[in-house]
C-alpha cells in the first residue's frame with residue numbers, strides 16, 4: 001500500500017499546527033481546510049461556479065446515497081462523478097458504512113461487512129470492505145475512505161475493542177480491493193472509541209500500512225468535549241508528520257480551530273449548510289439567528305467583515321423575511337456560511353504561514369467569547385497546543401471595550 | 410419614463426421603454442419574483458443569464474408587513490434594499506405565484522389578498538405605503554380583480570372601484586412621478602372592458618396594465634376582449650398584461666399590441682420538472698431530438714437489465730407527445746450527456762447534462778430548479794427576442810402562423826418516432 005496519488009507538503013508550522021499544500025489528482029488544495037458536504041453530488045442550492053467563486057477546493061460526496069441514486073455503475077459509465085457533476089476540483093467519498101449505521105434501523109456489522117435492509121425493496125444486503133472500495137473506485141473521487149467498524153462514541157466495553165481490531169482487519173481487505181491506487185488515495189480511519197490504548201494500537205496498525213493519508217474517526221457523536229480533543233491530540237501526535245490528517249464529521253468553527261491547533265488538517269460537516277437552511281448564519285461572534293424578531297429592522301449585512309456576494313448585497317432585515325420560507329433564503333445563507341468556513345480555513349493557513357497563528361486563535365476566541373468565558377475544554381486543549389490565550393484575551397477585552405465605548409458616543 | 414414605438418407588424422409593435430439610464434426592448438418578459446427576487450436564481454447567476462433578466466415584476470402586497478415598508482424606505486427603495494441597481498422593477502399588485510386577489514372577499518375599501526400575515530383587505534392607502542417605500546421604476550395602481558365568471562353587476566362594480574382606487578393611488582403617490590400604469594379591468598364583458606379602458610385613459614397615467622386575464626375567461630373571447638381594450642387606449646403609451654403565459658397566448662397578446670408580459674410559464678414548467686425546448690425561429694429548428702439516427706435499438710427491457718436500474722413505480726417511459734418541452738424527470742434522460750438544448754448558451758446547458766439535471770430532480774435537490782429556471786427563462790427570453798425581430802422585419806404574422814401551426818403538426822407525429830429517437834440518443838450518450 002505504498003502507492004499514493006497525492007503529494008503532501010507541510011509549508012509552515014506553528015507549534016503543533018501546520019499549513020500545507022496537498023496536491024490531489026484534480027486539484028491542489030491548502031490546509032487546514034473545510035470540505036463542504038455534497039451528499040448527492042451537489043451542495044444544496046449552490047452551483048459549481050459559485051463553489052469555485054467561494055474557494056471550495058474539495059467536496060465530500062456520500063457513497064451510500066450515490067450508490068442508491070444514480071448508482072455506481074451509471075457513474076462509472078458517465079466517466080465518474082467529476083464528469084457527471086462537471087466539477088473540476090477535488091472530491092472525497094466516504095465508505096458508505098457510517099451512513100448505513102446512522103440512517104438505517106436494521107444495519108448489523110459482522111466480520112464480513114455491514115448488513116442492511118435495502119431501502120428500495122427491503123431485501124437484506126451486504127456492504128463488504130471490497131464492495132465499498134469497488135463502488136468508490138467507480139465514483140472516482142480523489143480521496144476514498146476505508147470501510148471501518150463504527151461504534152457510537154458513548155459505547156464502552158469489549159465492543160469498542162472488537163471494532164478497532166475489525167477496522168484493522170478490514171483495512172487490508174480495502175487495500176487489496178483498491179483497483180486505482182495511482183488515481184485515488186485510500187485513507188485509513190483510526191477507531192478505538194475514547195480509549196487511548198485502543199486508539200494508540202489502531203494508529204500504529206494503520207501507520208504500518210503506509211497509507212496516503214489518515215482519518216480520525218468515531219468522534220463528534222455526543223462524547224464530552226474534553227474526551228474529543230484529547231483523542232484528536234493523541235491521534236494527531238501519533239500519525240506521521242508527512243501525511244494529511246482528517247478529523248471526520250467536525251464542522252463547528254470552534255472545533256476546527258482547536259483541532260487545527262492540535263495538528264489536524266482536514267474537516268467535513270453538513271453543519272454550515274444545514275444550519276444555513278434553518279436560518280442561522282455563521283459570523284465571527286458565533287451564530288446569528290436570522291429568525292429572531294430583532295433582525296427585522298437590522299439593515300446591516302450578516303457579517304461586516306465578510307466580502308461574499310450575500311454580505312455585499314443583502315441585509316439581515318431582508319434575509320429575516322425569507323429564511324425558512326423561500327428557497328432563496330436557504331441558498332443565500334448556505335452560500336454565506338460556506339464563505340465563512342472557507343475564510344476561516346484560509347485565515348488559519350495564512351496565519352500559520354506568517355507565523356501569527358497564536359494571535360489568530362486569540363482573536364478568534366476573543367470574538368466568540370467576548371466575556372472571556374472560554375470553555376474549560378478549549379483552555380485545556382490550548383495548553384497542550386502551547387497557545388497562551390489568557391493574557392491576550394484580557395488585553396483584547398479591554399480594546400473591545402474601548403471600541404464599544406467609542407461607538408456609544 | 411419614455412416609451413417609443415419603433416416598428417409595427419400586423420398589429421404587433423416593437424418599442425423601447427426608457428427609464429433613466431436603463432432601457433427595455435419590447436415586447437418583453439418580466440421575470441417573476443418572490444419577495445422581490447427570482448425564486449431560485451441568485452443575482453450572480455442572473456448576470457450570466459441574459460440582459461433581459463434585468464426586468465422584474467414585484468408585488469407590493471409582499472412588502473406590507475415583513476419587511477416593514479419603513480425599513481425598505483429607510484435604505485432608499487427596493488433597488489438598494491435588494492441590490493437591484495441595474496434592474497428595471499415593475500410593481501404590480503397581482504402576486505404571480507397564484508396568490509392573486511380572488512375578488513370575492515374584497516370590499517369597497519380594498520382588494521383581498523393572501524399575505525404572509527394571513528388574508529387581508531388592502532386598500533389604496535396601505536398599497537401606496539408599500540409602493541412609496543419600494544420606489545419601483547414602474548408601478549400599477551391597485552385593481553379590483555374578479556374572475557371572469559362573476560356577475561355583470563360585479564364586473565361593473567370592479568371597474569368603478571378600480572377607477573376610484575386609481576385616483577386615490579395617484580393622489581397618494583409621494584413623488585408624483587410619471588411611472589404609473591392604470592389598471593384596466595372588466596372581466597369578460599366587452600362593454601365594461603371598453604368603459605374601463607376609456608376612463609383609465611382619461612387619467613394622468615403613463616401606461617396601462619391589462620388585468621383580470623387568465624382568471625377563467627373563455628379563450629375564444631380573449632381576442633375580442635383585448636381588441637375592445639386596446640382600441641380605446643392611446644397608441645403612444647406602454648401596455649402591460651397580467652396572466653397571459655403560454656407561448657401561443659403571448660403571441661396573441663403581442664398581436665393585439667401588448668408590450669410587457671408577466672408570464673408564469675417558465676417557472677411553472679420548472680416546478681413540474683420540465684425544460685422548454687421548442688424551436689425559436691422558422692429557419693433554424695432546434696428540434697434535434699426529432700432527428701432520425703442510424704444504429705440498432707435497445708428495448709427498455711435490455712436497458713434495465715444492462716444497467717441494473719431500479720425503475721420505481723412513479724417512473725414511466727417518457728414518450729413525448731409535446732415537442733415543446735422535455736420531462737426531465739423521465740428516466741430516459743439518465744444516461745444522456747447532452748445539454749437540454751444543443752447550442753443553448755445558458756449556464757445550465759453550458760455546464761450540465763440532461764443526466765445530471767435528471768439526477769438532481771430524482772433526489773429532490775433544489776439546484777434542479779435553479780438550473781431549469783435558468784434554462785427556461787433563457788429560452789423564453791430568446792422567444793421574446795425572436796418575436797421582436799419578426800416585428801422589426803415586418804414578419805410577425807408569418808412567425809406567429811409558423812409557431813402555432815408547428816405546435817399542431819408535431820403533436821400528431823407518431824409517438825414511436827420519439828421513442829426511437831430517444832433510444833438513439835441514449836446509445837449516442839454511451840459512446
Ligand SMILES: [Zn+2]
Pocket residue numbers: 302303306307308309310311312336339340
Ligand atoms: Zn458573507
Ligand SMILES: [Zn+2]
Pocket residue numbers: 749750753754755756757758759783784787
Ligand atoms: Zn439552456
